[in-house]
Amino acid sequence: MSDPFEARTIDFSAYLYKLIYISCDMKLNTPIIYMLLLLVFLPVALCAQVTVGAARTSVYVPMLKGKRIALLSNHTGMVGDKHTLDIMLDNGLNVTTLFSPEHGFRGNADAGEHIANGKDAKTGIPIASLYNGKTRMPAKSVMDNIDVIVTDIQDVGLRFYTYYCTMIDLMNAAAAYGKEFVVLDRPNPNGMSVDGPVLDMKYASGVGRLPIPTLHGMTLGELALMANGEGWLKNGAKVPLEVVECEGYTHATRYKLPIAPSPNLPDMKAVYMYPSTCYFEATDVSLGRGTDTPFTIYGHPAMKEGDYYFTPASRPGAKTPPQLGKRCRGRNLRSIPEEQMIAQGVNFEYIIDAYRAMGKPAKFFTSFFELLAGNGKIRAMIERGASAQEIKASWADDVKAFKARRKPYLLYPES
Numbered sequence: 001m002s003d004p005f006e007a008r009t010i011d012f013s014a015y016l017y018k019l020i021y022i023s024c025d026m027k028l029n030t031p032i033i034y035m036l037l038l039l040v041f042l043p044v045a046l047c048a049q050v051t052v053g054a055a056r057t058s059v060y061v062p063m064l065k066g067k068r069i070a071l072l073s074n075h076t077g078m079v080g081d082k083h084t085l086d087i088m089l090d091n092g093l094n095v096t097t098l099f100s101p102e103h104g105f106r107g108n109a110d111a112g113e114h115i116a117n118g119k120d121a122k123t124g125i126p127i128a129s130l131y132n133g134k135t136r137m138p139a140k141s142v143m144d145n146i147d148v149i150v151t152d153i154q155d156v157g158l159r160f161y162t163y164y165c166t167m168i169d170l171m172n173a174a175a176a177y178g179k180e181f182v183v184l185d186r187p188n189p190n191g192m193s194v195d196g197p198v199l200d201m202k203y204a205s206g207v208g209r210l211p212i213p214t215l216h217g218m219t220l221g222e223l224a225l226m227a228n229g230e231g232w233l234k235n236g237a238k239v240p241l242e243v244v245e246c247e248g249y250t251h252a253t254r255y256k257l258p259i260a261p262s263p264n265l266p267d268m269k270a271v272y273m274y275p276s277t278c279y280f281e282a283t284d285v286s287l288g289r290g291t292d293t294p295f296t297i298y299g300h301p302a303m304k305e306g307d308y309y310f311t312p313a314s315r316p317g318a319k320t321p322p323q324l325g326k327r328c329r330g331r332n333l334r335s336i337p338e339e340q341m342i343a344q345g346v347n348f349e350y351i352i353d354a355y356r357a358m359g360k361p362a363k364f365f366t367s368f369f370e371l372l373a374g375n376g377k378i379r380a381m382i383e384r385g386a387s388a389q390e391i392k393a394s395w396a397d398d399v400k401a402f403k404a405r406r407k408p409y410l411l412y413p414e415s
Contacts, residue, residue, distance in 0.1 A: 050255060053184035053221070053244035054084040054152045060184065060244045061091045067147040067180075070097040070128075070138075072170055076154035076186075076259050084152045084184065085123065096145050099138070100129040101153065101166040136169040143173060148180040151220060154261045156271055157190035159199060159214050160207040160278060160372050163261075164223055168209045171227060175237035183243045185221035185411070187255035189271050193217055195345030196275065198398040199374035207371055213399050214346045214374065215275050217251060218406060226409040243411065250413040263317020264294040269334055272341035277333070277350055282369035285354045286312050286328050290321030298354060299323075299330020305357040308332040330354070348378070349388040 053060070054077065069088065071077075077084040088095050098120055118127050128142050149170050155163045167183070174181045196214025210223070210232055218226065221243035227233055228241050249255070260266045265274060270293075277295045280287035285303075288294040290312030299306060306329045312321040331353070355364050365379050373379070381391050 050187055050249045050253065051247040052079065052186045053246055054087065054186075055079045056184075056244055056247070057087060057091055060150075060182065061088075061093065063242065064088075064093050064148065064150070064182070067094065068145060069093055069095045070099055070142075070146040070149045071095055072099040072101065072130075072149065072151045072166065073153050074101055076257075076261050077152040078259060085120070085125075088150075089123065095123075095125055097142055098125050098127045099149070099166070099170060100127050101163055130166050130169060136166070137176075138170075138173050140177075143177040143179065146179060148182060149174050150182045150184060151224075152184040152186070153220070154186050154257060154259065155188065155220050156257075156261055156265065156274065157188040157193075157215060157217065158275055158278070159196070159210070159212050159216060159374065161274075162207060164220055165206060165209040167220055167224065168227055168233070171224065171239050171241075172234045172237070175233055175239040180240045181224070181242070183221040183224050183241070185219050185243055185246050187246055187249045187253060188217065188219045188251075189255050189257055189268070190215055190275065190342075191217050191219065191251045191253070191255070191412075193275075193342060193345050194399055194403055195392075195395075196399070197346075197374045197378065197395045198402055200376070203370050203374055203376070205371045208374055213395070213402055216402075216406070218409070219246070219411070221245065222406070222409050222411055225411075226406055229409060230405075245411050250415065251410075252413075252415045264289055266292070266294070268338065269293075269341065270295040272338055273333055273336075275345065276347040279348070279351050279369065279372055280354070282366050282372050283351070283354070283364055284322065285330075285358075286310075286321065286323040288312070289318040290315060290324060293332070293334060294318070296334045297330060297332050298350060299328035300354065300358060301326050301328055302359075302361075303329045303354065303357045304359070305353075306330040330357075346392070347388055348382065348391045352382055352388060355382060 071085055071088070073084055079087060085095060119125065120127055128138055130136055151167050153163050155161060171181055193215045194213055194217040198213050199208045199211050201211055210227060224241060225243060228238050233239065256268055257271065265271050273296050277287050277298060280298055285298055285300045288297040291297065291310050297308060297310060299308065299310060300323065308331055309327060309329055311325065311327050312323050314320065314324060358364065369379055370376055377394065378391060381394065
């Protein structure tokens with residue numbers, strides 16, 4: 001019997017014939033017909049149907065049968081309209097524990113907000129928070145009640161996005177307690193890009209756990225393999241690891257997220273701009289938290305330039321945003337084409353613009369900036385007037401070396 005959650009292939013032949021018929025009827029010449037076909041079907045190829053790892057029950061249910069399972073997931077762990085937790089339970093798997101990342105198991109907490117332990121309202125299964133402000137290592141009593149940790153969560157492919165950090169914490173726990181680890185892989189919506197400074201590990205923190213670029217271009221499954229293989233786990237430990245791969249995915253795939261991965265990444269424009277605008281988190285400038293368009297706008301009451309105005313307000317997922325209730329002047333980046341957003345990779349142009357438009361204030365940056373940037377060089381480059389192009393050139397060799405280093409761990413074609 002076929003897996004009921006396997007992705008279905010769409011037949012585009014009818015559209016192809018119709019397009020050719022219309023083109024011929026309009027007496028268009030052959031080159032124009034080819035151009036029309038390319039314009040129509042190139043986006044189709046780039047957005048090809050993808051089957052996520054959690055949908056491949058025929059692969060992972062047999063390997064998990066009879067084992068006590070802890071599931072790291074949240075609201076993004078969906079296959080169609082069904083959560084991976086429910087799929088597991090329906091298949092007779094014994095899920096004894098749920099692990100909660102940043103934003104909570106249901107994904108509605110603020111960034112950095114402490115998440116309490118509890119129970120899942122629907123199933124009654126205990127939730128062990130890994131974002132409670134105390135420790136990222138599960139208690140021994142929790143670990144003694146499981147045999148395997150399964151990760152199914154939608155990451156967005158940024159070094160400072162904390163979901164992969166939580167996965168690494170749990171891999172460390174699994175290694176320490178002799179448990180198995182399974183990743184139900186999902187596409188990286190920024191998986192076509194590798195760019196940005198590689199983390200200097202003296203700046204390792206809750207927003208940077210591995211020596212990887214800002215945009216690492218890897219799925220969580222690939223990152224887990226690399227962390228295991230490169231000795232990046234605590235004390236160089238290794239964990240028994242299985243990755244249930246996606247089907248139909250390459251690193252060139254433009255994967256549109258079906259569910260917002262966190263409250264302040266509401267759409268693909270925010271996901272694509274996040275690598276460049278997240279650095280505003282380490283300044284006093286608003287990047288749109290508390291508005292409908294976070295990460296795609298920026299501004300401050302003291303900015304002397306910009307034709308866009310907005311006022312951050314308190315809302316779920318952004319209860320106390322920067323510049324709350326203050327009218328900010330700045331820029332709206334939402335008109336930038338998505339392909340251009342992707343192509344720019346990590347772009348410090350916006351930080352430089354705000355810094356200059358505020359008169360280069362002495363207290364523009366906070367100490368958090370080095371943790372996001374991953375090194376101690378970029379702040380000084382901005383302050384002495386370096387361009388965004390010069391800053392990007394500063395990490396080019398490190399990115400090239402990283403791409404060579406990650407190659408043995410890639411599960412999917414790069415193009």
